[in-house]
Amino acid sequence: YNFGFYWESHVGFEALWNRAGRKGFIADFLKALIKLGAAGIKARLKMEQAFQGHLERAYDLFKGLESNHSSVAGFFVSDLLKYTDNLKEKVSYYMDLVSSGSNILFPPLIPKEES
Numbered sequence: 001y002n003f004g005f006y007w008e009s010h011v012g013f014e015a016l017w018n019r020a021g022r023k024g025f026i027a028d029f030l031k032a033l034i035k036l037g038a039a040g041i042k043a044r045l046k047m048e049q050a051f052q053g054h055l056e057r058a059y060d061l062f063k064g065l066e067s068n069h070s071s072v073a074g075f076f077v078s079d080l081l082k083y084t085d086n087l088k089e090k091v092s093y094y095m096d097l098v099s100s101g102s103n104i105l106f107p108p109l110i111p112k113e114e115s
Contacts, residue, residue, distance in 0.1 A: 001033070002108040006040030013037060025065055029072045032061035032080070036109070039087065043094050043104055052091055059084045083109065 001009035017030040035058035042050040062080045069077055087094075087106060097104045 001037060001040070001106075002110055004040070004103060004105040006037045006044070010034055010037030010041065025069055025072065028061050028065055029075075032058045032065075032084075033109075035061065036084070036087075036106075040104070040106060043098055046095065046098055048091065048095050051094070052088070055084060055088045055091070059088065083107070 013030050013033040017027055017034060020027040020030055022031075035054045039051050039054035039058065042048075042054060059081065062077055062084060065072055066077045066081065071077060094104055094106075
């Protein structure tokens with residue numbers, strides 16, 4: 001995901017989601033990550049409504065985790081909500097990027113560690 005491999009991340013997260021039984025908070029976390037990958041795919045295909053829809057669903061899934069979990073798999077849910085909200089606020093920016101021929105890359109989900 002961090003390097004723009006949205007399809008591959010979608011497939012990988014989906015395999016983990018299936019393995020997690022598709023139910024429960026880990027499955028919801030993975031499904032939200034699936035939706036972020038799908039959003040990247042739809043953005044590249046210039047499908048703005050689908051792009052927005054996947055971001056909304058990812059946000060809703062992360063929001064659902066927030067009431068019972070402050071973190072999941074090393075991620076703070078509040079950070080995931082901010083990250084997704086930031087993407088939602090910049091839909092036009094990403095649509096302009098892809099229209100200009102740029103191979104859009106969202107900001108990294110896992111930031112580079114400072115040394």
